[in-house]
Amino acid sequence: MAENTAGLRGITAGETALCTVGQEGTGLTYCGYDIHDLAEHAEFEEVAYLLLYGQLPTAAELDSYRSRLQGLRQLPAALREVLERIPADAHPMDVMRTGCSMLGNLETEQDFSEQDQHIDRLLSAFPGIITYWYRYSHHGERIETDSDEASIGGHFLKLLHGKKPSDLHVKVMHASLILYAEHEFNASTFTARTCASTLSDLHSCITGAIGTLRGPLHGGANEAAMAMIENWQTPDEAEAALMGMLERKEKIMGFGHAIYRKSDPRNAIIKEWSRQLAEQVGDTRLYPVSERVEAVMQREKGLFPNADFFHASAYHFMGIPTPLFTPIFVMSRLTGWAAHIKEQRANNRIIRPSADYTGPELKAWQPIEQRG
Numbered sequence: 001m002a003e004n005t006a007g008l009r010g011i012t013a014g015e016t017a018l019c020t021v022g023q024e025g026t027g028l029t030y031c032g033y034d035i036h037d038l039a040e041h042a043e044f045e046e047v048a049y050l051l052l053y054g055q056l057p058t059a060a061e062l063d064s065y066r067s068r069l070q071g072l073r074q075l076p077a078a079l080r081e082v083l084e085r086i087p088a089d090a091h092p093m094d095v096m097r098t099g100c101s102m103l104g105n106l107e108t109e110q111d112f113s114e115q116d117q118h119i120d121r122l123l124s125a126f127p128g129i130i131t132y133w134y135r136y137s138h139h140g141e142r143i144e145t146d147s148d149e150a151s152i153g154g155h156f157l158k159l160l161h162g163k164k165p166s167d168l169h170v171k172v173m174h175a176s177l178i179l180y181a182e183h184e185f186n187a188s189t190f191t192a193r194t195c196a197s198t199l200s201d202l203h204s205c206i207t208g209a210i211g212t213l214r215g216p217l218h219g220g221a222n223e224a225a226m227a228m229i230e231n232w233q234t235p236d237e238a239e240a241a242l243m244g245m246l247e248r249k250e251k252i253m254g255f256g257h258a259i260y261r262k263s264d265p266r267n268a269i270i271k272e273w274s275r276q277l278a279e280q281v282g283d284t285r286l287y288p289v290s291e292r293v294e295a296v297m298q299r300e301k302g303l304f305p306n307a308d309f310f311h312a313s314a315y316h317f318m319g320i321p322t323p324l325f326t327p328i329f330v331m332s333r334l335t336g337w338a339a340h341i342k343e344q345r346a347n348n349r350i351i352r353p354s355a356d357y358t359g360p361e362l363k364a365w366q367p368i369e370q371r372g
């Protein structure tokens, strides 16, 4: 394979009406709406509705969608039992993967005509799955996975912290979940579509996508970025350490992108929320450290923060434990994955590319006693 197409870069692998990703840091749209407008004006549930049903909801449609989702938050006893058996040192993304898969055993998608109800159910259940496991395994508490919070982000924070989240935190969660919701043919979405193309069930598609998002080159970068910046007390210390990492040719998590060349349009938005949260909590360390890392990466490598980098400090300022960062990405990207699964199913042909063979020439068969 020619080098510039490694990782299928630049190769069109299908069609979508869901999302455009421009290369220059502009042009990220969901169903025709610019990401800046969505992040500024919309609530996450409106964007979920847009992706899943192709148009923004009316006020009445949004109300009924929210109530439908709110009514689906209870977890079945068998799922809670499974979650209680997962150890405290498991990775939360593995918990999400198992939670999704287990729900697929208990509430199997029997027919594609049921897809929307299963998508709603997963959207409603994911915050409960991760927080039920987290609170049980870390604090020995069996929590109720219902709450009176109208939004998915607020519901997650309420279950995690056991108290009503502030308006600011709910707003940040809306913006964050909107930014993470959809991104064309990224690795996890492509996984979901490939699985869907075999006519597999929804839970299998989403379980595979969760496993793909887990890696540090994809969604796992927000946790890896946090692990990096929390090592540093001052911007100068960060700069010195970063220079060493670059010299050793280490990857700096939360920087660079497979498609964007100049900037990631989601960065400025989450960075501004991180700045506001830093001010609110009186942070004088992580935000300045993050800004210095951004400046050094631009100066030394011409690389820019992607959606993950300032999410690290933003989530941290809201008191969210680092290992739960990527599961939040799952709660959001579920909408994009599911929309792509629906799109694939509506016009399906099994995804099956070809490979350039690089192995040995045809060989004569050797009986086992003649080998060695």
Ligand SMILES: CC(=O)SCCNC(=O)CCNC(=O)[C@H](O)C(C)(C)COP(=O)(O)OP(=O)(O)OC[C@H]1O[C@@H](n2cnc3c(N)ncnc32)[C@H](O)[C@@H]1OP(=O)(O)O
Pocket: 216, 217, 218, 219, 221, 250, 251, 252, 253, 254, 255, 256, 257, 258, 259, 301, 303, 306, 307, 308
């Ligand atoms: C929500 C998301 O999933 S966004 C992505 C999250 N992932 C990360 O933040 C992980 C860190 N970043 C990376 O590993 C990469 O930038 C990826 C995986 C996102 C994209 O990979 P690619 O498309 O292969 O990157 P690209 O072709 O632009 O790389 C160009 C060069 O920059 C280097 N580079 C790219 N990103 C980084 C980085 N974060 N740190 C150091 N060097 C980097 C590459 O090593 C490559 O150098 P080389 O030609 O000497 O090998």
Ligand SMILES: O=C([O-])CC(=O)C(=O)O
Pocket: 180, 182, 183, 185, 186, 187, 218, 258, 259, 306, 307
């Ligand atoms: O598009 C990509 O390759 C990765 C990404 O930013 C995302 O999935 O949000």
